Amino acid sequence: MTKKILLSFPQKAAGQPMAMELIKTYHLDFSILKAFIDDNIKGTLLLEIKGSEADIEAGIVYLREHQIGVRDIESVVEVDQAKCVSCGACTAVCAVDALEMTADWSLVHHDDKCLECMLCVKACPMRAIHAII
Amino acid sequence: MAKSYQEINEKIARGEAVVVTAEEVIAIVKERGxxxxxxxxxxxxxxxxxPMCSSGAFLNFGHADPPIRMGQITINGVEAYGGLAAVDTYLGATQPSQDKGIEYGGAHVISDLIAGKAVHLLAKSQGTDCYPRKEIDTWVKLEDLNEAYLFNPRNVYQNYNAAINGSSERLYTYMGILQPNMGNITYSTAGELSPLLNDPLLKTIGMGTRIFFGGAQGHVSWMGTQFNSACPRDEKGYPQTPGATLALIGNMKEMNPKYIRGAVYEGYGTSMFVGVGIPIPILNEEMMAFVAVENKDLYTNVIDYSVPKKAKPSLKKVSYAELRSGxxxxxxxxxxxxxxxxxxxxREIADELGNWIKKGQFFLQEPIQSFPQGNAIKGLEIKEGESR
Incomplete structure (x- = not known):
């Protein structure tokens, strides 16, 4: 299976052979989608990991045991339904129809189609769309 | 046989009025004739x-002790007009905040007030014999104010343009983000549900018309600015370009924050989403024919916003059915x-207004004055030299 996870490294978790462990011990294949380092205070990594369900689970347990925050990510943009009014302005800039209007003119967000261009974050007049990283 | 406003209001009072939305009525007319x-x-x-940029609120704060004649005023860091009497102000929806810029503007202050939140009021003055205080720093809520009403000079545009970008650069506009090389088209008018497209010649909408305004019962107070009833029309009278507009008034204390929301257009500014519902009385067959209009018969122009001139070219005339098709x-x-x-x-607003009428909570108000036909808009000429 393939899964997206967002890792956060506090300073104390730095210096661990995280990547090697995930590959060697847990047989996981992964690609780094996004990485941010915040002046040695905190690091953030968005990974797409591939492997068996059991290996992914064990790998996540390993990361958590080493003070690395792990969060499942469906999509890097989130639509706050309390703020969204289904105006449609975000759909204007979504080239892949990850954001589109349903038959009853509600906004729907298809996580799987999103290419993470983040243009919708700027296009939303209600500021209802947030980038997770 | 024609009906009068009074007859319809009597039916509303008896709970017998038949009320439908401008979308629902289309099938009824097809079925019954x-x-x-x-x-x-x-x-x-x-x-x-x-989004309706030309919006704002008149507020009266009441007098402090000792009193102040407020000159420079900010509310949550957003400047409000200090050129009225001592504690009156007008807060414009598009005014950006002094610290957060367009991300928090007058419209956001207005929706925060309607939501019951406390807002930070700062005001300065020279001090006068009658108003000795020179500064005030306090927090107020909507319930603390004497009066607070929206007075929006231009709302509910009759048939706004659709927008496109013919240039090779992305544009950030009040019509949203327009992708380069004609990458997308945006449009704003609600087509067959839009208030002023259902009464194209404003036969039942005029000064005094009672409306749903931000969740309250408000009124049409005047013709809106840039009122263009001289716009080109089709043979039935429906505008083919932006036409009439309305100035609206309503009590903020009766509004619902769901229907008045601050908005941000990246690279352009702050605006305000305004919820408006207007009832059209079916006085006769002529009004019935007007409201039966469908998206396929209502047209607007796709305007190229990359042309930095007042007169921007139209690339195509399109129907709202085409625009809605995606x-x-x-x-x-x-x-x-x-x-x-x-x-x-x-749609929710049209249903809510319908429910008010069916329950006998909302009655029709016949306009006390109609708006002019053939009213054209003027541009602004740049004149050189001394005043003449």
């Missing part, structure tokens, strides 16, 4: 929920279309 439908239906509700063909290129106003919320 114009004549029978005009007898059967009493009121058709129309609505829109979209794509429009311009010179052989299929271009995606996206709305900017919420049809979902507009």
């Amino acid at each position: 114009l004549k029978e439908a005009a007898q059967y239906v009493d009121v058709v509700t129309t609505a829109t929920f979209g 794509a429009v063909d311009i010179n052989g290129k299929i271009i995606k279309t996206s709305p900017l106003s919420s049809l979902k919320m507009a």
Whole structure:
């Protein structure tokens, strides 16, 4: 299976052979989608990991045991339904129809189609769309 | 047989009025025919929920002790007008905040006030014999104010343009983000549900018309600014370009923050989403025919916003049915279309207004004055030299 996870490294978790462990011990294949380092205070990594369900689970347990925050990510943009009014302005800039209007003119967000261009974050007049990283 | 406002209001009082939305009425007219439908239906509700920049609020704070004649005023860091009497102000929806810029503007202050939040009021003055205080720093809520009413000089545009970008650079506009090389089309008018497209010649909408305004019962107070009843029309009278506009007034204390929301257009500024519903009385067959209009018969122009001039070219005349279909063909290129106003919320408002009328909580107000026909808008000429 393939899964997206967002890792956060506090300073104390730095210096661990995280990547090697995930590959060697847990047989996981992964690609780094996004990485941010915040002046040695905190690091953030968005990974797409591939492997068996059991290996992914064990790998996540390993990361958590080493003070690395792990969060499942469906999509890097989130639509706050309390703020969204289904105006449609975000759909204007979504080239892949990850954001589109349903038959009853509600906004729907298809996580799987999103290419993470983040243009919708700027296009939303209600500021209802947030980038997770 | 024609109906009067009074007859319809009597039916509303008895709980017998037949009220449907401007979308629902289309099938009724097709099924029963114009004549029978005009007898059967009493009121058709129309609505829109979209960005309306020309909006703002008159506020009266009451007097402190000792009192101040407020000169420079900010509310949550957003400047409000200090040129009225001592503690009156007008807060414009598009005014950006001094610290957060367009991300928090006058419209956000207005929606925070309607939501019951406390806002930070700062004001300065020279001090006068009658108003000795020179500064005030306090927090106020909507309930603390003497009066607070929205007075929006230009709302509910009758048939706004659709927008496209013919240049090679991305544009950030009040019509949203327009992708380069004719990458997308945006439009705002609610088509067959839009208030002023259902009464194209404003036969029942005029000064004093009672409306749904931000969740309250408000009124049409005047013709809106840039009122263009001289716009080109089709043979039935429907505008083919932006036409009439309305100035609206309503009590903020009775409004619902759901229907008045601050908005941000990246690279452009702050605006305000305003929820408006207008009831159209079916006085006769002529009004029934007007409200039965469909998206396929209502047209607007796709305007190229990359041309930095007042007169921007139209690339195509399109119907609202085409715009709603999700794509429009311009010179052989299929271009995606996206709305900017919420049809979902507009439908909710049309239903809510209908419920008020069915429950006998909302009565029709006949206009006390109609707005002029053939009123054209003027531009601004740049004159050189001394005043003349």
